[in-house]
Amino acid sequence: MTDVTRPGTRPARPHFSSGPCAKPPGWAAEHLATGSLGRSHRSKLGKSRLVHAIELTRQVLRVPDTHRIGIVPGSDTGAVEMAMWTMLGARPVTMAAWESFGEGWVTDALKQLKLDATVLKAPYGELPDLTTVDPSHDVVFTWNGTTSGVRVPNGDWIRDDREGLTFADATSGAFAQDLPWDKLDVTTFSWQKALGGEGGHGVLILSPRAVERLESYVPDRPLPKVFRLTSKGKLIEGIFKGETINTPSMLAVEDYIWTLEWAKGVGGLSGMIARADANAAALDAFVQKTSWIDHLAADPATRSNTSVCLKFADDAVAGMDDEAKNALVKKIASLLEAEDAAYDIAGYRDAPPGLRIWCGATVETSDVEALGPWLDWAWHTARGK
Incomplete structure (x- = not known):
């Protein structure tokens, strides 16, 4: 074999993992605020930090005031499952998949929720023809296919007068791609992707249409406590005001806050x-x-x-x-x-x-x-x- 010349310069930060992803430049643990650590997330301080994280998310992602933002357990997977289990079944649904995580949502819809779903697929490296999605259907899709490198280029295929809801798993697209909030009813992500945050927490963003679905539809399936977004037919508003369903890691929350502030600083x-x-x-x-x-x-x-x-x-x-x-x-x-x-x-x-x-x-x-x-x-x- 012929010797191959080893390059002389290495990447200063060789972190190219697709999740958890690289920390922002300049990140260090000592930069994180620690006042909330060891305190209850339900204390005045703990809740204020969770509210601050939600407000910063809205600012950086340009989420309209009409949409609710909640921090939920189970990373992006938890957020997607929560939305599917609480809202799907009210009307016909199309499941669109072109990579492994989308395929996972198809399996859950067909095998776990027992829905008679229309399945729209494309092989790795390609995107299905989303213009064929029936606007009377709910549609579940990944905005950015983390395992295929294929993303939805825009929301032009989503009609303004749609009857169904759009469920976008945007975990590796949020903070790197422009999400059309007027086209998205349920949007999920985890901050371990584009922000390099710590795992275990998901973010769920709901449009007014999604809230209406939650308050008008009762699925005919048992819902684990960790999935429940309503009580007595009304949205549990506290979830979207810093009152998390389960105990969050305040260290992970502080890490998220630091990175959101870094994001503001880079434009x-x-x-x-x-x-x-x-x-x-x-x-x-x-x-x-x-x-x-x-x-x-x-x-x-x-x-x-x-x-x-x-x-x-x-x-x-x-x-x-x-x-x-x-x-x-x-x-x-x-x-x-x-x-x-x-x-x-x-x-x-x-x-x-x-x-x-x-x-x-x-x-x-x-x-x-x-x-x-x-x-x-x-x-x-x-x-x-």
């Missing part, structure tokens, strides 16, 4: 989008000049600017089956981790063999640029060339 949502776009562009520049790698999402219009998923070029792995490709992925990822050049970049286990590199706003563009030569080194080293 708010516009600044966050610009940072993610610059990172994705830097990675794309490497892909365009490199023969062995390609984007899993073929259409640039639907390509994520956060969870960028890459596949091996067909010619580069001709004759290799998926088992051999997965072994190659593992070797590349291991080489990079051993060199402290990149952590956690193997593609998702259910996705086609490849790499997944987080390009959200908490990553520095200079680190993405420094990553490219290391990817090339790892490829040639793993292939013995």
Whole structure:
């Protein structure tokens, strides 16, 4: 084998995991406010910090005052499940899926909720024709496919006069993409994605139409306490005013607050989008000049600017089956981790063999640029060339 020259410059922060994601530049534990730690989340102080987190979320994401924002348990998964179990079944539903998490919501709708759902699917790397969604249906979809790198480019396909509700799992799109709040009735995310926050907490955002559904529809299924959003036919408003359903980690909340304040400091949502776009562009520049790698999402219009998923070029792995490709992925990822050049970049286990590199706003563009030569080194080293 021919020795491959090891690059001379490593990414200053080799954190490219797609969740939990990189902390913002300048983050340090000693920066976090600690007054709420060891205090009850129901104390005046604890509740005020939760309310502050909600208010900052509204400011940075530009959520209209008409929409309610609540902090809920179970990360994004908990928020999605809470919405599905409490609201689906009132009318026909379309489940749209083009990656593993969307597939999970399909399974829950069909197998757990026993709904006679219309299922709209596309393979990894593609987006289904969302214009075919019946506006009389509720529709559940992932705004940004974390495991496929395919995102919804806009909400133009969602009609203003729709009868159904839109349920958008936006966990890897929030804070990096412009979400059209007039088109979204139920929106969920976890702050461990685009903000690099600590896991375990989800955020649930409800439009007035979603609140009306909650107050007018009683599902014919038992609801665990942790899912209940209404009491005696009325929304439990406290959930959206800092009174969480279960005990939150105040340390995680303080971490979230610090990062939201950092986001405001880099230009708010516009600044966050610009940072993610610059990172994705830097990675794309490497892909365009490199023969062995390609984007899993073929259409640039639907390509994520956060969870960028890459596949091996067909010619580069001709004759290799998926088992051999997965072994190659593992070797590349291991080489990079051993060199402290990149952590956690193997593609998702259910996705086609490849790499997944987080390009959200908490990553520095200079680190993405420094990553490219290391990817090339790892490829040639793993292939013995």
